[in-house]
Amino acid sequence: MSMGIRLDEKFQARRKDGIDNPFMRQAVSSAQNRLRDGRLNAAGELGDWEAFRDHSEEIRQHVLEHLDYYLYQLSENISKRGGNVFFAETPEEANRYIREVVRSKEAKHVVKSKSMVTEEIGLNEALHEEGCTVVESDLGEWILQLDNDPPSHIVAPALHKDRNAVHETFTAHGYFGTNDPTELGRYARRELRKDFLKAEVGITGCNFAIAESGAVGLVTNEGNGRMVTSLPNTVISVMGMERIVPSYEEFEVLVNMLCRSAVGQRLTSYITTFAGTKGAGEVDGPEEFHLVIVDNKRSGILGTQFQSVLQCIRCAACINVCPVYRHIGGHAYGSIYPGPIGAVLAPLLDGYENYKELPYASSLCGACTEACPVKIPLHELLIEHRRVIVEEKKQSPFVERIAMKGFAVTSSSPFLFEAAEQMAPFATSPFTKAGQIDKGLPAWTDSKDMPQPAKQTVRDWFKKRGNTQ
Amino acid sequence: MPKVALFVTCLSDTLFPSVGQATVELLEHLGCDVSFPFEQTCCGQPAYNSGYHEETKKVAKHMIETFEKADADYIVGPSGSCVMMMRDYPHLFKDDPVWKTRAEAHASKTFELTQFIVDILEVTDVGAKFPAKATYHASCHMTRLLGIEAAPGQLLRNVDGLTMLPLENVHNCCGFGGTFSVKMPDVSVQMVDEKVASILNSGADVLIGADASCLMNIGGRLHKQGHPIKVMHIAEVLNEGVKQT
């Protein structure tokens, strides 16, 4: 499945690649600090941030509870506005339909704006098979495309690259300038401008579709989303089926939360909505419009204990505060959705087989849950994944299972528990130096010491002294 | 006189008994009638967070029964993390109305130590004296999930002679995370190293925290690397100078 990137390596090896990459870690850590500060400032300026979170949560919950109605309404309204709607259960169905559209237009040049769901379904590969050039027009995505590198962050996909790496990539493409970011940006502007003007088909993602208006909304800063939707004659938007709001009123609330949570802006430079084909007398906008609504295992999440993950608006606030992400980087997750949201989502979209270690890649510090603008209880969903792996899939390690059974027996028996406490100092004494355990449990003692269990526990002490009142 | 059942927590009982002892002495100093339900074991969090919820329920039932027998007004423990687990018991029994009710009664009278002192006893100056330069590690479960943010600071501010220094990136996790620290030690150690760097930058001689688990993690790293920073639980600090009275 195309979602899997670098799955040939084990998670532990991928983590090590991340930890051993000082540039990436420096870049991620400084980006996290800036994005976190930006988000907190933007949230503070809004006033009652918690009320906005509550409202955003109730909007998203309402939509999920009535998803069939809103998708029906959206498709009716898009159709009325001259657009075609294709419901795709699988990535294959979605790709097949999009290939047919591209083929019917005899298109050779496709230009895309940033879209996670098209990464998820592997659309670019499918279009290459169709013999098209596909150009990613988001600056970060373009850099990665030139370098054949997967994204490491859902908002800032090339976060792991520094200006020298970008300079190298651009130079290989034909650039002669310096590594100054603005100059690099101007080069991308000149090059991509040509692609926008020559493309027969434009493909976008969808931040939120607006059911009542039959419109698709895009949130961008660069303006590539506007280019892609106003220049090519044919436009195809691809959306995950849950990325929908009832009306412009809810759209506004969630766009506000998205901009503030993702990049700390009140609004990004461009919030663009477009509905169907261009109207009578309009001079630009698509002559042909297609909306592809993708399920790809999302419906299987509805009605389950994981339903709240579908509230996600892809702002990456959880990624931007996650300490595990900070140290291992986005690629280590092996999924296009990294960080806490990826650790919850990847096993649901693509099964436990490749992703069952991700729910354990968290200290359960709760920073993700606290940051989430739509109140997804991310760290609780990670625990729930662990429970499913243990109790339903029965895939937890044998030794752990035995240990936990033993823990339960011991901890529900005061006698055994106290006996274990009494034994601890003696059991650990061979590993002890000056009151500190410094070896014997490599996963701990290789990096940290631990005090030796006390000969007199608090309960012994209390038994001897009694209640002094 | 409020009747308080001590929820000692495993780590404090076995590895850091001075924390449990300080908790008892401090609560008594503040006028509580402290009992120690000897049948108590562990809150069950290691199993819960690892996904072994059936096992956790067994442990939780035992703890609920034990503390019901203690018949105290309050259950108080020196750990935000363990208290959070007990506060979560009702969630564990959401499909079992009888145990859910018992779990709710249990959870509603369970408090973290500093929260109990500030919110229930309404005391912010316990009369402690501890001349030192210290910084405070805010543990994630206590701060984010239990929502106890101000109480430790209010108590420490009133400790005679104690200078509290700010800790940069105080919101960052120390990397313990229970079994996380041994399942993914590679990542855990990066996290604790970041925390250690912040502590060294703070200029403090003493690191104070309200969760023995975080302190064991950070202290274990500090000790391994030979940094002469003293690590103390807030109960120990608050009990300094009031012990003899």
Place this chain on the structure above:
Amino acid sequence: MNPGTITNREDFLNRIAKQLGRDVDLTPPKRVYKHRPQDEVLKDASEEELLETFRMVAMRIHTDVIECEANNLDDTLRLLIERYEGAAIIAEHDDRLRAWAPKTSQSFDWWDAERPDESRALAVKADIGITIADEALAESATIVQYAKPGKSRTISLLPQDHIAIVPKSVLVPRMTQAAKRLAELDRNGELASPNGVNFISGPSNSADIEMNLIVGVHGPVRVAYLLVHDL
């Protein structure tokens, strides 16, 4: 307009409904929300406070705000174009612009709906694109442009710089008010909201290289709001 096709909908919706434990329900759900914090933001702000917010936030997003009265709009626009060193100017086809700036507008190219290809080529080469804002949002220093017959969505996008004329009367506190108006268009009429709406807040930018702000990636490098007080 011919309606578009809809494919595979029934199975898709059935699958969703089944997961939700019921049959497909196509009755419009009641939207009852417990919270509406968006109405509280800038609720009691005076017009002057809204203007001040608009100016301050524009500065933050690297956008010039130039203010004038209608009777000196012509000269102000000319000076602004001179400052931006604009030679080739493309403007949206709007009689108001000719009336407001009779002298300055003489040198403009106008978007010609009859000749879209030529117009687009002019826009691509233009130094400055000039548009009139349909609405403006104080909180985020945003201008709003509706897609309309005869008007291109790209005049504010393709040229090197963009000047938007903002009549003060179109200023509202925030996106909440603009969204409400759009929603009402769809609710009262039959899908009467514009086919496209652009909420534009300053110049195009990116932070994709080392989180450095690059201004002017695909769209305009500079944006100015020409705020006209008595329009």
